[in-house]
Amino acid sequence: MPHENRIKKSLPPEVSAVILQLGERIKIARKRRALTMEEMASRMFVTRKTLSRLENGDPGVSLAVFASALWVLGLEKELGTVAVPEQDKVGLYREQQRLPKRVRHVEEANDLDF
């Protein structure tokens, strides 16, 4: 069965742009820390070339490589601010939209006696 990698050919510009930006920032952070690509790559358990692909914004590199880079740089915590449910305004709004008009009273959950 033939197949093709649809995503690589259909990347929205915003998406490749943000990946490029992340690569650039990782490169800057690495240089600031005076780490050679060789040194950083080895700390990431990855080859220099893979790190190169990351820094150059190759969309194909894995999350493992990406997150490991941030980890080596001491920046992995920043990923914790992405897609936080409590701050997902669009999501919260949509959820409210789907709330029922009226609610039906439900018997106190007696069947949950565990």
Place this chain on the structure above:
Amino acid sequence: MPHENRIKKSLPPEVSAVILQLGERIKIARKRRALTMEEMASRMFVTRKTLSRLENGDPGVSLAVFASALWVLGLEKELGTVAVPEQDKVGLYREQQRLPKRVRHVEEANDLDF
């Protein structure tokens, strides 16, 4: 020449943890928007199974898949807050550390007449 994927076997716990967290959050955001995996995957130009791997925290999924998911959810801008050079405290500190003790005055760059 045989080789092995070193990174997959050497993932620091913090790294796989943050990837797992991102997957969970993406799943929550998807459900809030009342998107089925099928629908969301097709908007990402990806199969349902690939989206499943992302939501389950598989470290091997590509940045393209990850960023596309955020994009479909309208959350891709949040990646812009990751590894921002201006806010990289460690990096800025290290950079200052490497500043020379004294500077030598350099002749105004006359040789740059282009």
Place this chain on the structure above:
DNA sequence: AGGTATTGTGATATATATAACCCATAAAGT
């Protein structure tokens, strides 16, 4: 409860990532 939609998961084929090794160029230090 019954029917439908959604999700989980497995098998297989192919595209791609990654490793390993190499050389060439560029940059940096003395």
Place this chain on the structure above:
DNA sequence: ACTTTATGGGTTATATATATCACAATACCT
């Protein structure tokens, strides 16, 4: 200027991601 080191690519082999297809199980809705 010279020497060393870092980076940019290219090539090949293998591991893995992804697509495609199929089916079971679960959740959801009326």
